[in-house]
Amino acid sequence: MTLQQQTAQTPSAAATPAEARKLAEGLMQIMSTLLGIVERETELVRAGNIRDAMALETEKSAASRQYTEAISRLAQSRDYLKQATPELLTALHRHHDTFRAMLQVNLTVLATAHAVSEGIVRGVNSEMQRKNLPNGYTAGGQRATPGPRQVTPLSVSRSL
Secondary structure (H helix, E strand, C coil): CCHHHHHHHCCCCCCCHHHHHHHHHHHHHHHHHHHHHHHHHHHHHHCCCHHHHHCCHHHHHHHHHHHHHHHHHHHHHHHHHHHHCHHHHHHHHHHHHHHHHHHHHHHHHHHHHHHHHHHHHHHHHHHHHHHHCCCCECCCCCECCCCCCCCCCCCCCCCC
16 A cells, blocks of 8 residues: 555544544544453453454454554644543543553463463473483483483474
8 A cells, every 4th residue: 555545544633623522432432342352352361262362363453453543543633632622632541541451451361371371381392301311321420411312392383
């Protein structure tokens, strides 16, 4: 897509109180939709249904794209909103703070799931390596250090 096509599709800044209200309501609607998707994803990951959570990726991406576009338009309209509708801007800030807190919960759950799965994979790898290594001793009575031939790499399929 060329820059001219993107510019033609990008809506202009709000110039009237009605446009400002429409912008704010649209942004709050998008945040609510995205928050609903994120909450479902969080619940699914907590329950261990990773495959179902991954199915939300397309929907989450589309909502995230809408959110980014709305934030971009809001940034263009910030000066007008400060002058004409400061109470609307305050309401948007409050709504966005709640939105950010809920996203932080989701990120924490995802990070925990990632750490747990990484720990499991590392544990399986350690056990495999331990079982594959020969139990031998050197002439001095020390345990023999295995060479690179005895170490078997672990391969993991990322497709669920």
